[in-house]
Amino acid sequence: MSEAEIRKYAGLMQELGLTGLEITQADQVVRLERNLSVPPAAASVIPVPAAPAEPVDTGETIQVTSPIVGVFYAAPTESAAPYVALGDRVKKGQTLCIVEAMKLMNEIAAEEEGVIAEICAANGQVVEYGTPLFRIRRC
Numbered sequence: 001m002s003e004a005e006i007r008k009y010a011g012l013m014q015e016l017g018l019t020g021l022e023i024t025q026a027d028q029v030v031r032l033e034r035n036l037s038v039p040p041a042a043a044s045v046i047p048v049p050a051a052p053a054e055p056v057d058t059g060e061t062i063q064v065t066s067p068i069v070g071v072f073y074a075a076p077t078e079s080a081a082p083y084v085a086l087g088d089r090v091k092k093g094q095t096l097c098i099v100e101a102m103k104l105m106n107e108i109a110a111e112e113e114g115v116i117a118e119i120c121a122a123n124g125q126v127v128e129y130g131t132p133l134f135r136i137r138r139c
Helices: 003-016
Strands: 020-025 028-033 061-065 070-073 095-101 104-109 114-119 132-137
Touching (some): 003 020
Antiparallel strands (some): 095 104
């Protein structure tokens, strides 16, 4: 496959908003991928309460990371309130957010109980495997 053909496919990917494309011609396979990062200014703002209640701090935090590549959503719909906010007490198994991958909505749940100490991802942000989403302070 020539460089001109690869450039043509790369332009098509950008035009269609694709993040990956695999082309097979005879015995050649070419895979093109690109990383779409949402600039922080373009992401929606997650409301934060003015004065969260301070729990007993044990000093330990748990980092919740994305198990997949996808788009982080703080709420079930655009007009709904976020699942959790800074300072919220969460229980084990409680839904914290959604990571959309290939039109599938994957709920991310708390693995332990505690208090949301930090929200690390912005609404609409593209996250990768292992990207920190939340920090939960054990209480």
